[in-house]
Amino acid sequence: MSTPAPTWLVIVTSPFGRGLVVTGIVAWLFLHGVATAIGVPPNSAVSSGWVLVMTLALLAVELRRRRLRDLFAVLGVSGASLWGAAVITLGVLEVVFRLALAVME
Amino acid sequence: MTEGPLLTAQSIGKSFGRNEVLKAATLWSKSGEVTALMGRNGSGKTTLIKIAAGRLRADYGAVHFGGEVWETPRASVLADLGLFYMPDSGLLSTLGTVRDHLDVICRRFGTSGIEEAAELLGLSHVLDMRPHKLSGGEQRRADLAMMLMRKPRCVLADEPMAGLTPADRLVVAEALRTMARDGVGVVITGHDVADLFDVADHVTWMVAGTTHQIGTPAEARENHQFVRDYLGPGRPH
Numbered sequence: 001m002s003t004p005a006p007t008w009l010v011i012v013t014s015p016f017g018r019g020l021v022v023t024g025i026v027a028w029l030f031l032h033g034v035a036t037a038i039g040v041p042p043n044s045a046v047s048s049g050w051v052l053v054m055t056l057a058l059l060a061v062e063l064r065r066r067r068l069r070d071l072f073a074v075l076g077v078s079g080a081s082l083w084g085a086a087v088i089t090l091g092v093l094e095v096v097f098r099l100a101l102a103v104m105e
Numbered sequence: 106m107t108e109g110p111l112l113t114a115q116s117i118g119k120s121f122g123r124n125e126v127l128k129a130a131t132l133w134s135k136s137g138e139v140t141a142l143m144g145r146n147g148s149g150k151t152t153l154i155k156i157a158a159g160r161l162r163a164d165y166g167a168v169h170f171g172g173e174v175w176e177t178p179r180a181s182v183l184a185d186l187g188l189f190y191m192p193d194s195g196l197l198s199t200l201g202t203v204r205d206h207l208d209v210i211c212r213r214f215g216t217s218g219i220e221e222a223a224e225l226l227g228l229s230h231v232l233d234m235r236p237h238k239l240s241g242g243e244q245r246r247a248d249l250a251m252m253l254m255r256k257p258r259c260v261l262a263d264e265p266m267a268g269l270t271p272a273d274r275l276v277v278a279e280a281l282r283t284m285a286r287d288g289v290g291v292v293i294t295g296h297d298v299a300d301l302f303d304v305a306d307h308v309t310w311m312v313a314g315t316t317h318q319i320g321t322p323a324e325a326r327e328n329h330q331f332v333r334d335y336l337g338p339g340r341p342h
Contacts, residue, residue: 005212076185078182081181
């Protein structure tokens with residue numbers, strides 16, 4: 001028996017976590033692109049809200065499609081921690097994105 | 106067995122809309138025992154096992170596991186405490202190979218022995234394949250390998266032998282018996298009476314959302330009501 005690694009580290013460094021992270025980032029970029037294309041300012045609350053909600057919805061679909069919910073349950077990953085991590089990650093992405101926009105302006 | 110159950114789902118009730126699926130149903134799992142949860146389709150077996158695993162919320166009743174009592178148990182907490190739930194749809198995600206699944210279990214719970222488990226279950230040749238390339242039996246054996254790697258205290262397996270060849274059913278049965286011999290409490294559901302009776306120490310019969318504890322497989326064969334209503338009157342026993 002070796003020492004168990006922290007759950008978040010195990011998930012993020014596994015193909016399952018990496019797949020979700022890549023999906024989330026691609027969806028986030030795509031949705032920002034859609035918002036900008038239809039004329040919503042990229043640094044507005046409307047844009048951020050739309051991107052956050054839609055990215056979470058796409059991740060929920062991906063969790064079901066990739067059959068990850070049962071696997072994560074076996075690993076002891078709660079839904080609250082999973083969605084909490086997703087919201088925090090997307091929040092950080094959003095802050096970095098806005099800072100980058102401010103610098104460019 | 107004289108010691109108390111490892112897991113008890115006690116007096117569980119559950120309705121979906123107006124359809125009352127469970128009525129004060131009780132399921133327990135004892136260390137070193139295999140419990141067969143049997144019943145017709147729609148009798149509530151899967152609902153009860155999901156509630157016991159924390160995957161579904163009961164309307165009333167409680168789950169006892171790991172020395173604690175939960176009215177609304179969470180699957181992640183029960184899993185952390187050593188409960189392993191194997192759904193009838195399997196555990197394999199399309200995002201990884203069999204080895205990835207076993208590796209993530211090893212790293213999460215600090216266990217080892219991927220190659221040995223794969224060899225034991227005849228999975229060595231498919232370790233680096235993704236689930237869609239595996240047969241149904243290989244997928245089920247991969248679920249079992251995950252279970253072995255986890256080293257759980259209690260296993261809840263929903264229809265682990267459904268749709269498998271006789272050879273694969275034997276492998277599944279032997280793996281579950283081995284777990285029980287090591288002190289793990291095992292609950293399985295299913296319909297194949299011969300397979301379940303071969304592996305079980307105790308039979309719980311579900312009828313219309315209520316459970317009946319009818320003892321060992323030998324005692325179940327002598328239970329007139331069980332034989333008449335479940336096995337069928339013409340069945341040799």
